[in-house]
Amino acid sequence: MDYAGIIIPFVGGLGMFIYGMQIMAQGLENAAGNRMKSLLQVLTKNKFFGVLLGAFITAVIQSSSATTVMVVGFVNAGIMNLGQAMGVIMGANIGTTVTGWLVSAVEWAKFLSPGNLAPIAIMIGVIIMLTGTRRSTKDIASIIIGFGLLFVGITTMSSAVSPLKDSEAFCSIFVSLGVNPFLGIIAGALVTAVIQSSSASVGILQSLAAAGLVPFNAAVYIIMGQNIGTCVTAMLSSVGAKKTAKTAALMHLLFNVIGTAIFSVFAIIYFKVINTTIGQGIITQTQISMVHTAFNIVTTVLLFPASNGIIKLAKKIGKVEESEQDDSKVLLDDRMLETPSIAMQSTLSEVIRMGRIVEGTLDKAKTVMFTKDYKDILDIKEEEEKVDQLCGGITDYVIKITTLSINEREHEELAHLLQVISDIERISDYCENVSEYAETLQERSATFSEKGATELREMIEVCSDCYKYALDAFEDHDRDKAMIVIEKETRADDLEVSLRTEHMQRLANRECNTDAGIVFLDALVCMERISDHARNIAEEVLNMVK
Template sequence: MDNLSIILGFAGGLGMFIYGMQIMAQGLENAAGNKMKSLLEALTKNKLMGVLLGAAITAVIQSSSATTVMVVGFVNAGIMNLQQAMGVIMGANVGTTITGWLVSSVEWAEFLSPAKIAPVAVICGVILMISGKRRSSKEIANIIIGFGLLFIGITTMSSAVEPLQSSPVFREVFVKLGSNPFLGVFAGFAITAIIQSSSASVGILQSLAAAGLVPFSAALYIIMGQNIGTCVTAILSSIGAKKNAKTAAIMHLLFNVLGTVILGSITIAYFWILQPEAGNGQITQTQISVIHTVFNIATTVMLFPLSNWIIKLAKKIGRIDEAAVEVSDVQLDDRMLETPGIALQSTVNEVVRLGYIVKGAMAVSKRVLFTQKSEDIEYLKNEEKTADKLTAGITEYLIKINTKQIGEKEHQEVAHMLQIISDMERVSDYTENISEFAENMREKNIKFSEIGGTQLKEMLEVCADSYTYALEAYENQDRDKALKVIEEETRADDLEVSLRNQHIKRLAKNQCETQAGIVFLDALVCLERISDHARNIAEEVLQQIEE
């Protein structure tokens, strides 16, 4: 077989391997659905929980690079601090070993031989995809098809390089990599940096090992280099991010470099001093999986107690501190779009944050018409600008999520959120209107009559409660709170009609100032519409709960 045929066969197999891995990962991620979202809640736990979370997410998406890029996004968005990020980064290195075990299963589980199972997996997956009507069936089909393509790809790569067994030049290359640790580490680093996937890089190594081409020592050094190479993706991802996000990428690099230096030193001492001949034997796919797993677990266990020191060193190298996030900054990041399920949950958190900003404006609105303080008026105007900025940012991000491969349920959730943030933004607009009424009253020295002020306070209380219940209903997906909103909105409607009629009678009897009366009626309109938007939010929540 000529060199061109070997290169084309190997490249085709690599492409099929990576494509199969991505299809399977996407199917697993979509099938995980809400479970992936619930994992996000663990970010508030301790660092050990972060390690477990990082391992779990990476096992699903099968890419430590993607997990770390997502971590950079979380830190950049202010959702995760550097302590939490450190735990997830450590766990990601462990989770990425899953792909290697899938590939090596052909050795320790004969029934999983690619020649037997891969074609069957692909045809079964295709049949399920064509015949399945439910979303879950199609996701399972993707997992099965990706599994089959992954095995076909690794078999194609192994078959393509078999002729190289008799090539003295190719064997000499691997002997050099095994005898020179720095060359071996660099080779692993370069390959992983180029294809930006340590899982795929390990798969390449295993395909070469299946052809009997890789010495034991060379494999160890290459695996260590692969762990450093996987940091390149996160470093590239941090370009243009905030300073603390760059620190997260530096932490990832430091963690993997320190692990390689410490364990690499032990490995070199073993092969050069204790057992010089041990490194010359051929390694198997299963042994590569074992070494890859042991190396990453050992690195995590060894450096876990030093994680705070690694964070401090990363900050010192980057000459930065964790940056404060502006309240008006949208705390979402495009890096999280690689895992739409988690991106969606992050957006839910941001919608809730917007909701509480508007709730704060509602609280000030309850007093501003009576105090007419300039700081309250200015606060409401600024908060409306903040709400506008957040609404625009969240909307843009939701549209991006909607273009990803997400299920029907997620599409519906996006639609609900778009409606909810629109209602929240409208409530914010009405609080600004109220601040303008207060400003007008201050400039013209307008005061409500005693009875008018009492009645307006009652309306303010009802509408503020209505919005608060709506926000809590959305945040906790609480059906009872949503129904309470509908009750309060009905009460607000009735109260608005009653107060308007009473006020018109007072005007007819000259019992209040005309200008104060105009503000009173305008304020009633704003407050009634706030309760309407609160009801809209509640109805969206009820639809979500029922779906």
């Protein structure tokens, strides 16, 4: 038998299958990007929503391994706790079954015959790609081309291995895998671990099934092994991560191992006691999809109530306890860059978190010049250092996203985001300036006159409201709140001019302390610039809303 004539086309078909799957997944991800961003927000609700989100994201990016790697990144960054991660991991196992159904469509939907549909799909996709100008059109073209290449790859693999059905030695290997469940599970796990894609591994199994090579019982054990093998990618990605991230990867492994153990017992009893003949029959591609889907859905249903126990077991094995997150640590992880739309949403959340820290700093700055409280002065300076660290880390992460495959609109969003980050950081700087003014007043035992204090409080209140409305507008993408910011910023400009004029008159009449008077003027400038940066944020919001 010409094994070279079998192996070379098979490897080429596998490469085409994986490449087609990636192209299709990229197109789907780009097309569903905004929906994925909004769905990410439900993570904070409950574990059930996490299951739905995990299934959706995995169906889009066509890889449970990639989803789990992303989850490890979320946990490592502190964005997601282990309970939320558990839900997404369970959902990822369900979402990964989509590829198998696409492949088996050649059996349950005859009009999808690869020989007819694949070349047509590729040609249509190429025509759309060459003639389309909009990014959304090119995304659709990628989906169609990837769909066609996936079918061409599976057909090539099936045709390559077809001669092996006449090989008694090769057929006996699969028979032995069916007779010995442990060997079947190990085989499935090893193949999946090597190619690091359960979807591709299932595709290989379906190509062998199309050639009439795989007994039913062997396929069942191999499928269960594939679910264990897909954990390898996440386990590798957790190397060097925090203990909680390693625990998330361990949860994925435990979930699949426990599910496999349960199903193995039932499968062994069924094939060896209840129905001894069905296991020896040849399985079809559609039946592989059915077994794969049933295994993952039933495992999720069975283990969902016990998910907290799995988390505790993983934490015990990993010797970890979740602790409070350091505010100065950037809660973003490079693993999330695998899915740019998710990375962008996470970055947006992180910018909002930085903005809320500055909001708290500004609240302290509102009173510190009047109380001269030493603790508040120190707190403001410490928080400013945190914001500087966050600003640098988030900016670096945004730059990484710009190097990915994102559309023009997303590039524009990132440009607006960078400007907002800069404005928030500058407001934090001005809060630190205010703390320094408080120190000056404290050192010189200076105080504002009653009228000066009243006027300065009014200015601070207007500028503080400017920033709070700007941050709310940014978080909610609210045009009306952005317009309120612009109105308040105009009010701040007018106040700065009038209060400066009145204060200069008081200084001339010796109605206030000179040291306090100088601080008053500096504080006016400082507050007016805070309102300027708040207006910049509002204008960026208006641009994004457009």
